[in-house]
Amino acid sequence: MKTTRTSTLAAAFAVAAAAALSMAACKSASSTASPAPAAGPQARATIEPKSGSNVSGWATFAERSTGGVRIEVHIENAPPGIHGLHLHDKGDCSAPDASSAGGHFNPGGMPHAGPNDATRHAGDFGNITIESNGTGHLELVSDLLTVRPGPNSVVGRAVVFHEKEDDLKTQPTGNAGGRLACGVVR
Numbered sequence: 549m550k551t552t553r554t555s556t557l558a559a560a561f562a563v564a565a566a567a568a569l570s571m572a573a574c575k576s577a578s579s580t581a582s583p584a585p586a587a588g589p590q591a592r593a594t595i596e597p598k599s600g601s602n603v604s605g606w607a608t609f610a611e612r613s614t615g616g617v618r619i620e621v622h623i624e625n626a627p628p629g630i631h632g633l634h635l636h637d638k639g640d641c642s643a644p645d646a647s648s649a650g651g652h653f654n655p656g657g658m659p660h661a662g663p664n665d666a667t668r669h670a671g672d673f674g675n676i677t678i679e680s681n682g683t684g685h686l687e688l689v690s691d692l693l694t695v696r697p698g699p700n701s702v703v704g705r706a707v708v709f710h711e712k713e714d715d716l717k718t719q720p721t722g723n724a725g726g727r728l729a730c731g732v733v734r
């Protein structure tokens with residue numbers, strides 16, 4: 549009886565000690581971490597159907613306090629599979645085939661490539677995978693873009709969703725085919 553009680557107490561103490569330790573860990577972590585960064589400049593695009601498709605969606609751009617832009621893209625009603633997705637030079641989606649958006653945004657005068665290549669168009673977001681239900685989601689961070697005004701700003705450009713997969717090497721388009729949807733970044 550006495551042994552059982554002692555071990556129960558010991559267990560209770562161990563739990564309390566662990567809780568105190570984890571609280572202490574939390575406290576020291578929060579006191580040494582830098583405060584949450586204030587929200588930086590943000591921009592957004594509403595992606596609309598082009599070339600007779602039903603594809604729609606949105607894209608958001610958030611400038612990080614540590615540099616670079618966090619990009620999130622959501623696509624709906626698209627053909628399942630892999631599709632090229634880029635930021636194009638001109639914020640003009642008025643043409644029925646979105647040709648008005650121009651070529652890939654390329655302020656650095658680089659060759660076309662993939663989003664993980666050091667040398668690439670700033671607008672090279674690579675590909676987005678569309679699931680069998682017609683939706684797709686893409687998240688990436690780019691160190692070649694800003695949201696605030698400047699030569700690399702995303703504002704006044706256009707997000708374009710393509711018919712085919714971007715092969716990440718064919719110049720200057722990645723051979724991604726037609727433009728199924730387009731949205732101006734504002």
Ligand SMILES: [Cu+2]
Nearest residue numbers: 633634708710
């Ligand atoms: Cu494109």
Ligand SMILES: [Zn+2]
Nearest residue numbers: 652660669672
């Ligand atoms: Zn490109």
